Amino acid sequence: MSNIAGSTLTNTFAKGPEGWCSYDYHASMVAGGRNIFILTTWERQGGPGDAGYVWADHTRWSADTPERPLSILPLLRYRSWTDDDPIDLRNATVSAYLRGDGLRLDGATCLFWVHGAGGRWHLNSQPLTITDGAWSAEPLRWLLPDDESRWHHSWPQSDWSRPLSQVLGAVHSYGFSFIGFSSEVTGRLSMGRFAIELPPA
Numbered sequence: 001m002s003n004i005a006g007s008t009l010t011n012t013f014a015k016g017p018e019g020w021c022s023y024d025y026h027a028s029m030v031a032g033g034r035n036i037f038i039l040t041t042w043e044r045q046g047g048p049g050d051a052g053y054v055w056a057d058h059t060r061w062s063a064d065t066p067e068r069p070l071s072i073l074p075l076l077r078y079r080s081w082t083d084d085d086p087i088d089l090r091n092a093t094v095s096a097y098l099r100g101d102g103l104r105l106d107g108a109t110c111l112f113w114v115h116g117a118g119g120r121w122h123l124n125s126q127p128l129t130i131t132d133g134a135w136s137a138e139p140l141r142w143l144l145p146d147d148e149s150r151w152h153h154s155w156p157q158s159d160w161s162r163p164l165s166q167v168l169g170a171v172h173s174y175g176f177s178f179i180g181f182s183s184e185v186t187g188r189l190s191m192g193r194f195a196i197e198l199p200p201a
Contacts, residue, residue: 006163008201009087011194014051014191017042019081020175020191022060023073026189040075040191046149047137047192048060048097055190062184066121067154070109074189076175086170089114090146093197103187106190108178113154115173118162122177124149135192141188154179 011018021037041056047053056074063070065151079087094112110130113122148164178185 003186004198007198008063008199009196012052013042013047013192015052017054018076019039019077020054022056023064023066023076023078024062025066028118037076037078040118043165047190048139050076051192053097053099053190053192055188057188058184058186064155069154070181071113071122071154072178072181073113073175073187074172074178075127075191076173077191079127080172086116086172087196088169088198089144089174089196090165090168091199093141094145095133095141096194097139097192098128098130099190099192100132101188101190103130103132103189105178105185106183107128107179108181108185111177111179112144113177114141114144116162116167116169116171118164118167119153120123120155120180121151121153121164121167124152124179128176130189139193139195150169 017040020040023050024038025122038060040056042052044052061072061074063072079085110128111122111124112128113120123144128140129186146165146168151164153161
């Protein structure tokens with residue numbers, strides 16, 4: 001991945017999962033909770049245009065209880081895992097294919113989020129549609145506006161929280177969340193071709 005203004009950063013999943021994981025939070029295991037990241041399963045073909053894709057299911061994710069509201073983070077990527085620096089995503093455009101198979105949302109909404117020094121922000125103004133049992137003809141596309149009224153700051157609620165602009169300007173990780181569920185989401189979530197288009201300098 002490159003980090004040059006005006007460029008496009010892409011995960012094609014041609015050779016592997018490219019660092020995408022699920023998040024399984026275990027508050028009871030140690031004081032303060034324990035973070036467990038489980039690598040997604042990579043499929044060489046069968047994705048959009050029969051390309052590669054990744055998937056995870058409910059056996060690999062659980063509710064992140066420090067989040068308000070409770071969040072499930074089924075797909076995420078830390079840039080440091082692939083030796084990439086934090087990235088400025090202010091007003092970037094993201095696209096991806098999302099597919100559910102046997103996915104029971106139980107009232108949940110799927111959102112995109114960013115995380116950096118100062119907490120996690122969910123783009124709650126742009127709920128994402130997950131196709132059922134098939135890939136959509138075109139990818140989902142959404143803007144990451146530098147506008148706090150379009151986002152929800154779910155974690156942390158503490159003195160070291162930072163404004164959205166600071167977090168969005170130096171993003172350490174990003175991914176997808178389920179929020180608003182009445183019981184934990186079950187089933188499989190798959191993703192094909194993920195891309196970030198950085199705005200011109």
